Amino acid sequence: MKNIITLIFSFFLLNSIFAQLPANVTIKDMNGKSVDISKLNNSGKPMIIAFWATWCGPCKLELNTIAKDYQDLVKKTGVKLYAVSTDDVRSTGRVAPYVKEQGWDYEVLLDANGTFMKAMKANNVPHTFLLDGKGKIVWDHNNYIIGDEKELYSELMKLSK
Numbered sequence: 001m002k003n004i005i006t007l008i009f010s011f012f013l014l015n016s017i018f019a020q021l022p023a024n025v026t027i028k029d030m031n032g033k034s035v036d037i038s039k040l041n042n043s044g045k046p047m048i049i050a051f052w053a054t055w056c057g058p059c060k061l062e063l064n065t066i067a068k069d070y071q072d073l074v075k076k077t078g079v080k081l082y083a084v085s086t087d088d089v090r091s092t093g094r095v096a097p098y099v100k101e102q103g104w105d106y107e108v109l110l111d112a113n114g115t116f117m118k119a120m121k122a123n124n125v126p127h128t129f130l131l132d133g134k135g136k137i138v139w140d141h142n143n144y145i146i147g148d149e150k151e152l153y154s155e156l157m158k159l160s161k
Helices: 002-017 057-077 092-102 115-119 148-159
Strands: 026-029 034-036 047-052 080-085 107-110 127-131 137-142
Touching (some): 057 092, 057 148, 127 148
16 A cells, blocks of 8 residues: 555656646637747747636736746846736726736736646646746746735746856
């Protein structure tokens, strides 16, 4: 019995360590162009994938807080942030005006059907993932309160050493 428990624990540990972007998931960019999620990359540099929605106050607070430090983070680590809107087809039209108003430097993607979010096993927004330069998920965080970004920055700095 002990061996079975150890085997099951090892499977889940290895699965979480080697988790990466899902294959066979396509969503849209802000121009309506299809984006194959498995092809997202940042030339060997870290990536942040942040699921959000225009109706989600904590989501907008998180991304607006990160926006203040984003250019500095890019200079220090080369990171690229993909802000993935989970607004459905009824509210997708609100995304572009909001992003423009905020002046975000992020690449914004639209997951109106929730296929990417489901594939990443994110149950609600905001949900933020940090991927290393090989596209492996090394950290994720669900929800947001002011100050949570500091943990993200810390994990990001560890990757860039």
